[in-house]
Amino acid sequence: MALSRLDIHRRNRGERTLVTLAGDIGPATTPLLRAALERCLLDGVSVIDIDLTTVGSCDARGLDILLSASRRADRVHAHLRLHHPCAQITTLLDSTGSTSLLLAAPAPPGDLVSTATRAPEGPARRPDQPVLKDAIRLRRLTRWQAEDMREDIADLAAESVAGTRGEAYHDRGDFLRRLVVAAHRPGFAVLVAETTVLVGCAFGFPLGPDGSGRRGFGGTFQEIIQRLTSRARFVVLTQVVAHPHAQHRDIARRLQQRLLTDLHSCLGVTLLHPADRAGQAVFSSWGWQNMGEVVGLPVAVAPCVLALPVEELPRARR
Numbered sequence: 001m002a003l004s005r006l007d008i009h010r011r012n013r014g015e016r017t018l019v020t021l022a023g024d025i026g027p028a029t030t031p032l033l034r035a036a037l038e039r040c041l042l043d044g045v046s047v048i049d050i051d052l053t054t055v056g057s058c059d060a061r062g063l064d065i066l067l068s069a070s071r072r073a074d075r076v077h078a079h080l081r082l083h084h085p086c087a088q089i090t091t092l093l094d095s096t097g098s099t100s101l102l103l104a105a106p107a108p109p110g111d112l113v114s115t116a117t118r119a120p121e122g123p124a125r126r127p128d129q130p131v132l133k134d135a136i137r138l139r140r141l142t143r144w145q146a147e148d149m150r151e152d153i154a155d156l157a158a159e160s161v162a163g164t165r166g167e168a169y170h171d172r173g174d175f176l177r178r179l180v181v182a183a184h185r186p187g188f189a190v191l192v193a194e195t196t197v198l199v200g201c202a203f204g205f206p207l208g209p210d211g212s213g214r215r216g217f218g219g220t221f222q223e224i225i226q227r228l229t230s231r232a233r234f235v236v237l238t239q240v241v242a243h244p245h246a247q248h249r250d251i252a253r254r255l256q257q258r259l260l261t262d263l264h265s266c267l268g269v270t271l272l273h274p275a276d277r278a279g280q281a282v283f284s285s286w287g288w289q290n291m292g293e294v295v296g297l298p299v300a301v302a303p304c305v306l307a308l309p310v311e312e313l314p315r316a317r318r
Helices: 030-042 060-075 087-096 143-161 172-183 220-229 251-262 277-285
Strands: 006-013 016-025 047-058 079-083 131-133 136-141 189-194 198-207 234-242 268-272 289-293 304-308
Touching (some): 006 143, 016 030, 030 047, 030 060, 047 060, 060 079, 060 087, 136 143, 136 251, 143 172, 143 189, 143 198, 143 234, 172 198, 189 251, 198 220, 220 304, 234 251, 251 268, 277 289, 277 304
Parallel strands (some): 016 047, 234 268
Antiparallel strands (some): 131 136, 136 189, 198 234, 268 304, 289 304
């Protein structure tokens, strides 16, 4: 008798993952399935979508593995859902009363990836979990999650300036390089805003009076900002981008406010090319103040320094 086989393919998207199974779920393959689902939870995945389209059979032990993984996911405020089960799995779900626990609602037209990009539904999340407001989900990424999403973030950055006068100063490759450099700074943090798609992103790192985060600046940048603002601690917001649609115009404000709160700072600072008038106007509309061009930094063109002072920063939402 031929041994059953189960191929497992995982596709990550931030804190969500799509697990595609192909083959049979039986005695020889359930250990592989269990290990794959445990790995998802250990990696901090918050939504696990399992595509069963090409699964030919599943025994009771396989269903038990799925139920066990679902219970573990619930305990850490994650979600596990099955999509497109075969008739045998549907029968097992019905006979064990597990349909409502595991089976996802029918997905809209399109492939399953669209399901995996929706924000999870369920009970209230812990304070350290992503924030939902007005159908927009703000969440902080780890470095590896930011690496996984960097192409999507770069696409959004390019889209946010497409057709504007500032487009010439926002090269996609340069954006990716700045993301990589910033990611290696102590205290680096990146936030994204999502609906059914990515609609905003902000990332940066803190500079403090103890010298933390000063690598590459030689102290000069911090000294300049301290003279201009009288503040020794601030956050360098390397990039703030948001979808240009009018209904998302407050996303950048919410991202930058949340990032400053997360990094325990009341002042944000960013650098822009002096000829990037469109970029300066956008930051001004978000409450930033142009402090003028600065010299003495190791860059080819003296940049404009923009600051978001404490009086422009509303109280953090709880």
